[in-house]
Amino acid sequence: MNALRAILRRGLPVALLLAVPATAGAHTVISGVGPYISGVLHPFTTPAHLLLLLGLGLLVGRQAPLKLKTPLAVFIPISALALALTTTGLVKTVYPPILIGLALLAGALVALGKPLPARAGGVVFALAALALGLDSAADNATGWGIAKTLLGTWTGLIIALADIAYYSSKFNQWQWQQVGLRVAGSWITAASLMILAFALRR
Amino acid sequence: MNPPSKFNRPAVLGLLWLALWLPPLTAGAHQEKGTVWGFTSGFIHPLTGLDHITAMVAVGLWGAFLGAPAMWVLPVVFPLVMAFGGALGVLGVPLPGVETGIALSSLILGICVAWGMRPPLWVAALIVGTFAIFHGHAHGAEMPKAANAMTYAIGFVIATGLLHLTGIAFGLLVRWPWGKKLVRLGGVAIALVGFGFLFHFISA
Numbered sequence: 001m002n003a004l005r006a007i008l009r010r011g012l013p014v015a016l017l018l019a020v021p022a023t024a025g026a027h028t029v030i031s032g033v034g035p036y037i038s039g040v041l042h043p044f045t046t047p048a049h050l051l052l053l054l055g056l057g058l059l060v061g062r063q064a065p066l067k068l069k070t071p072l073a074v075f076i077p078i079s080a081l082a083l084a085l086t087t088t089g090l091v092k093t094v095y096p097p098i099l100i101g102l103a104l105l106a107g108a109l110v111a112l113g114k115p116l117p118a119r120a121g122g123v124v125f126a127l128a129a130l131a132l133g134l135d136s137a138a139d140n141a142t143g144w145g146i147a148k149t150l151l152g153t154w155t156g157l158i159i160a161l162a163d164i165a166y167y168s169s170k171f172n173q174w175q176w177q178q179v180g181l182r183v184a185g186s187w188i189t190a191a192s193l194m195i196l197a198f199a200l201r202r
Numbered sequence: 203m204n205p206p207s208k209f210n211r212p213a214v215l216g217l218l219w220l221a222l223w224l225p226p227l228t229a230g231a232h233q234e235k236g237t238v239w240g241f242t243s244g245f246i247h248p249l250t251g252l253d254h255i256t257a258m259v260a261v262g263l264w265g266a267f268l269g270a271p272a273m274w275v276l277p278v279v280f281p282l283v284m285a286f287g288g289a290l291g292v293l294g295v296p297l298p299g300v301e302t303g304i305a306l307s308s309l310i311l312g313i314c315v316a317w318g319m320r321p322p323l324w325v326a327a328l329i330v331g332t333f334a335i336f337h338g339h340a341h342g343a344e345m346p347k348a349a350n351a352m353t354y355a356i357g358f359v360i361a362t363g364l365l366h367l368t369g370i371a372f373g374l375l376v377r378w379p380w381g382k383k384l385v386r387l388g389g390v391a392i393a394l395v396g397f398g399f400l401f402h403f404i405s406a
Contacts (some may be wrong), residue, residue, distance in 0.1 A: 032344070047353055111278055120239040130371050150223065175270075179273075182274060183274060186278040186279075187281055187360060189281075190280055190282055190285035191356045192285075192369075193282075194292065194341075194359070196294055197288065198355070199351075200293070201292055
């Protein structure tokens, strides 16, 4: 709990400083589905979010045995806090290179295949949770619609992270599967590096 | 030579199955697109040039030929360094002789496979990484045309990786004597394609 407090104390001001108005990740309600489902689908339909979640999921899943409890204990409350912060109007979206930079970091760690120290892992997951949450403001909803959309997004974020971690851990039994995970990590890193260069160029 | 004994039979069969399916996909995609649009365009981009295809497949082939750990180190190194080259291209940093470098990559990597060269892993990684910069720069320089840079980058990295897997799948045939000859023959074909491109650029 103390570790969580320390992460919040150090990570939150940094994330708020880095958050700037932009239009990249904030979502609109998807037509044909309600606000909750629209929120659930948001992490899966935003490429930057999905790339980061893939990186984080693989980072957890490649470590045997699967230890979901610690990363989720950091990710769940901080993402909830960040989503709640979007309702204040102070933060609309996150500067896109932050999300991509975090995806690059997660992908590189997967590609390197080195075990991640618990504290460093906690910081990565805390920053990612903050960035993903702050970048998921419910733009086109009002009243209860905002609450439902944000609740859906929170569910979607947790489902995405937990599922990717769980299934990648199942795909981690044989050596060729472990190699496959590292190759996937290198793909995430490579794609992120290119996107980052493009974003910085703009 | 060290056969990839740590790789189980289902994995080998699975990769061979992949190799059977991927070449027709790449063959059908050899057409020029006027404008680059998102994932599809990014995915198609590495598949539209024979020089890119042969070099990517050669990386996988050589990796499989060298066995573990080169089999996975080279396909991990290539996209990482390629992305660095791509970033240079996106940022407009000039790199001389990009097309020549790409043609040379097919020629040299094809020769490495055909000859069955077995340098130390770091040398192989250095060769592959050097050529990856040229390929990445070419992709990166064309990336600003994309409607969605993010999906374009994801698409072309995945396509590049699948071409490596195609090479690895084909390269796994080296565990059989006839397969070894076939893989080396593949290296000869790749080197010839590279030579053709190089000759074209020099004579142009």
